[in-house]
Amino acid sequence: MHQRSSANDLVLGVDIGGTKTELALVGGSGSVVARERLSTEPRRGAERVVAELADAARRLVSDDAGRIGAVGVSVAGQVQPDGVVVGAPNLGWSGVPLGAMVADALGAPSTIVNDVRAATWAEWRHGAGRGFSDLVVLYLGTGVGGGIVSSGRMLHGAHGTAGELGHTTLVAGGRRCHCRNHGCLEAYVSGWAIAERACEAGLGAPRAVTAEDVAALRQAGDARAIALVQQTGELLGEALVGFINGLGPKRVIIGGGVIEGFPELVAIARDVALARALPAALVDVTIVPALLVNDAPVLGAVELARDTFLER
């Protein structure tokens, strides 16, 4: 076992992506003392990525003079509570014991987290969720993921998957999802789903039209694109009704690349949710865009590690 970490130790946050790995070293006060971005190729093996990030971490620490007391690592994939990455298609990894590998390489306890849940931690501690105890956070990107904070605690569920709100059935018997369900929220409002629906609406050729094309067409006043965006926002709002009723958040945060491309989705969804959710569940509820953009996962990985390992 590792020695007990103290509140004065440095905490390392890492976000492993398909082409780059971000590192952030945070001091006892919670402020970032050093950062680095590495070009990495996860498809060449997790051993190599871990060795490269450990080398970089040692460089960062020797510059700062201190001791890494805990490590948090964010990956785009499904992670078990024991730190095993069950599946991470974008990295080409499955069954990788990343938690143990990182802990061994750095001599510090590690915790591994899905990148969307990591971003939720960052948004909670540093972004639009700061000061709230009950949050629902949704990220609309290539896929749709999220995170749930309830009475000041992030939900993990029995298998570390809690927060996978993109795979909530929104249209029973509806569109096929990339998971094996039909009618998931993701099958309507994700980047891939918007592109598919745009193709069906006659806005472009299969596998050629993108969500960006839809945004440009909408900007140019194309009625089909305007209708598609409106419908997407309304569907998102209908999903929010269920999340607000079932989970009781005080704030709902919506972020991700799709929202950056279609920021109006937040207002459309908000109108539907405020008109349709149970009044008792809606008292003082606010629905807002995410504040953090690129570095949310790496900062969130730090927060999770601090919360997991450091004495407060």
Added chain:
Amino acid sequence: MHQRSSANDLVLGVDIGGTKTELALVGGSGSVVARERLSTEPRRGAERVVAELADAARRLVSDDAGRIGAVGVSVAGQVQPDGVVVGAPNLGWSGVPLGAMVADALGAPSTIVNDVRAATWAEWRHGAGRGFSDLVVLYLGTGVGGGIVSSGRMLHGAHGTAGELGHTTLVAGGRRCHCRNHGCLEAYVSGWAIAERACEAGLGAPRAVTAEDVAALRQAGDARAIALVQQTGELLGEALVGFINGLGPKRVIIGGGVIEGFPELVAIARDVALARALPAALVDVTIVPALLVNDAPVLGAVELARDTFLER
């Protein structure tokens, strides 16, 4: 303020219904030492109900010799965290400060809880959820409600409404619900929804056909009734997919009058959920009927009061 309760104190559980009030007095070991059922008429005012239940409680305690250290009260309605019953249509109550009234009448701290959430507590501590830390519980009755336990804690949400899973959008743009949303789970699988859908399927006259009629017709081999029940179970299963993916329970418990009338719904829903939820979220997940029937709310109110006020 009330004096601090100790683990040796008696705990009183109360379930206030439309025509009767159930009381259960539980000792330090957790076992029921006395019970009583009162005929009550909540529509004649909350003051009267509270006075009657306080009289009954004093009788129960004088028989037992002890001190009531905490009170838990279950009501069929929406309850704020401060113990105010915002709305309880079946009791004719709105804006009733029940928590303060009960505490004053009995000289002990009180906590008020929605009856379905109370039943979830009972099912967790004494029923099909015993020993589990991550549960989703759904009750299909006249309406549909539920409760969520995550990492050993019952979720309340910011307004005490968490667990209102019946008002999750399952069919966007679908059937009108008794709340102001469309397409809620409740609008398909509750007692009233099954009756409405049965009428539309030609199984009886509007406002005359009941879920019981559907059960009888199904028993008699009516093809329309068989199809209706099958479809109801499949819709329930599609909702479970979202709850399993988003919340990560290890066990899902389904109870309520509709399940007592159509026990086969559990197996139909289970088949859909196990085939459609994310494999990572399904590891060792079991989907089972509720074990407790009539006295779940009163026993759950006891458990909530013990958890809230007693030192363990």
